[in-house]
Structure formats: structure tokens, C-alpha cells
Amino acid sequence: MKGLKIVVLAKQVPDTRNVGKDAMKADGTVNRAALPAIFNPEDLNALEQALRLKDTIEGTTVHVLTMGPGRAAEIIREAMYRGADGGYLLSDRAFAGSDTLATSYALSCALRNLEYDLIICGRQAIDGDTAQVGPQVAEKLALPQVTYAEEIQGCDGKIVTIKRRLERGIEVVTCPMPCVVTVNGSAAACRPRNARFVMKYKNAKGTQEAQDANEDYFALVNERPYLKLTEWSVNDIQSNPEDLGLSGSPTKVKNIESVVFQAKEAKVLTGTDAELDAMMKELITNHTIG
Helix, strand or coil, rough: CCCEEEEEEEEECHHHHHHCCCCCCCCCCCCCHHEEEEECHHHHHHHHHHHHHHCCCCCCEEEEEEEEECHHHHHHHHHHCCCCEEEEEECHHHHHHCCCCHHHHHHHHHHHCCCEEEEEEECCCCCCCCCCCCHHHHHHHHHHHHHHCCCCCCCCCEEEEEEEEEECEEEEEEEECCCEEEECCCCCCCCCCHHHHHHHCCCCCCHHHHHHHHHHHHHHHHCHHHEECEECHHHHHCCHHHHHHHHHHHCCCCCCCCCCCCCCCCCCCCCCCHHHHHHHHHHHHCCCCC
């Protein structure tokens, strides 16, 4: 069996655990500069599934495809520190403000530039929680898809076997390749950074990051071409400009806020049967339980 070509769709997301008053711009888009940026958690689960296939099938390669500003190249480096072979950054002002529809369109256009046997991504991103991008990419590329994957159990080069974690249990399915697989957060956690890979790839940069680099960096890239991360603009993919960015995004966010639950009142019970019975009736009546 020949090695697989796997593309992992990953996203650099704002850490929604630290949403403040400046987290949203006037146009309804997220002010990413005001929030710490992290590797989307479920995309890390997806990366681990890809790396496990690489471990077991000789000749398999894993590349990350991400869309975002120049700093999103950090996602590719993080993946390479864990065992990925490289990646592609889709970055252009034309992509700014994309909702799931415009994002999946841009990613599908970029994927047409690549060869792949499997496309793997996290179930959803924590900045939107829609779980739409993976399935939309599959639809735009006319590929079969398997969602809610918890483990990729096997692959013979033509068929992939996947365990799905559903609301009421699990199921094992098979799917022809190429296909799109979305991975749950209940899947195995991603392996930690490998110190050898960190040393090898720590100087890898995208085109925008390299603009501030010195001559020593360019001399190093000439010696080690793998340190130059591939970066694509809108001119590098065949696309309809009207379907990108804000113009291609029918979803508009009106407001975002950090909600903190606070206790408004409290009751002290002595523990008698009558008090407990009254409390249960009250909770059932106001639909807190039941």
C-alpha cells in the first residue's frame, strides 16, 4: 500500500475564554488582535488522527491548510513541531470577515491546488461553534464525508474505517476515499511537541513573517528550503471574488459578549423531608429540572 496524502484543515482562533469589551469590531467581525490566538482544540484532535496514520502507513505525508492573517503561520509551525510535513497559509485581505460559507469556499478553492487522499479537520472551531466548515468543504468538492469521528481505525488506501461518537452511543462506518472526516474533541489528544522537530522548524516562516527577517534568515532558507512556508493569496487560487470575505458572507454577527453567571438569591434548607419536597416541586415547576 502506498503512502497517503493527508491534508488537515486547521484554524488559529481567538481564545474565547478571555472575551473582553474590545473583542468585537464595529462591522461585527471579531477583533482578533485583542484576543490571544491559539490552535483550535478540535483541530489538534484531527491532527493527531492524521499523525497516527502517518505512523502506521509508510510514505504518508501530513500537511496543514489554514486561512488567516500572517501570524496564522504559527499554526503550521505548531503542527510541524508535532510531526506534520509542512503546510499552506491562505492569507489575503480579500478573505477578511469570512463566515463559514466564504471560508469553506476559499478552502475548497485552495484544496483544488493540492493532491489528497484524506481531508481531516476538527468538528468545529471555538470562535463560532457552527460545525459547518468541514461538511461545506466536502459538499463543494463533491466528496463523501464522515462527521463526529472519534478514531480512524484503519485504512487500506481505498476505504477508511472510522469510529463515530454519537449522542446515544458509537458506530463504526466505512467510507470510500478521498473523503472529508471531522473529528470530535473526545478523540485522542494531540501528541506534544517533539524537541527535535522544534529545533528543525523553529525558523520556518511564511511570506509575511519573512518581510521583517534579516539576511541571515534568507541565507538559512537557501540552505534549508523547507523553512519557507507556502503562502497563497487570492491570486493563487481560482475563485470568484464575490464569494470571498464579507461580500460572500451572508451571516452577520450583531454582538458578542462574555456571559458570567452569578447567584442572585440563595435558600438555606435544614434538610427536612417537607423542605426537600417543596424544593423539588419548585424546580420542576420552573423547569430548572425535569
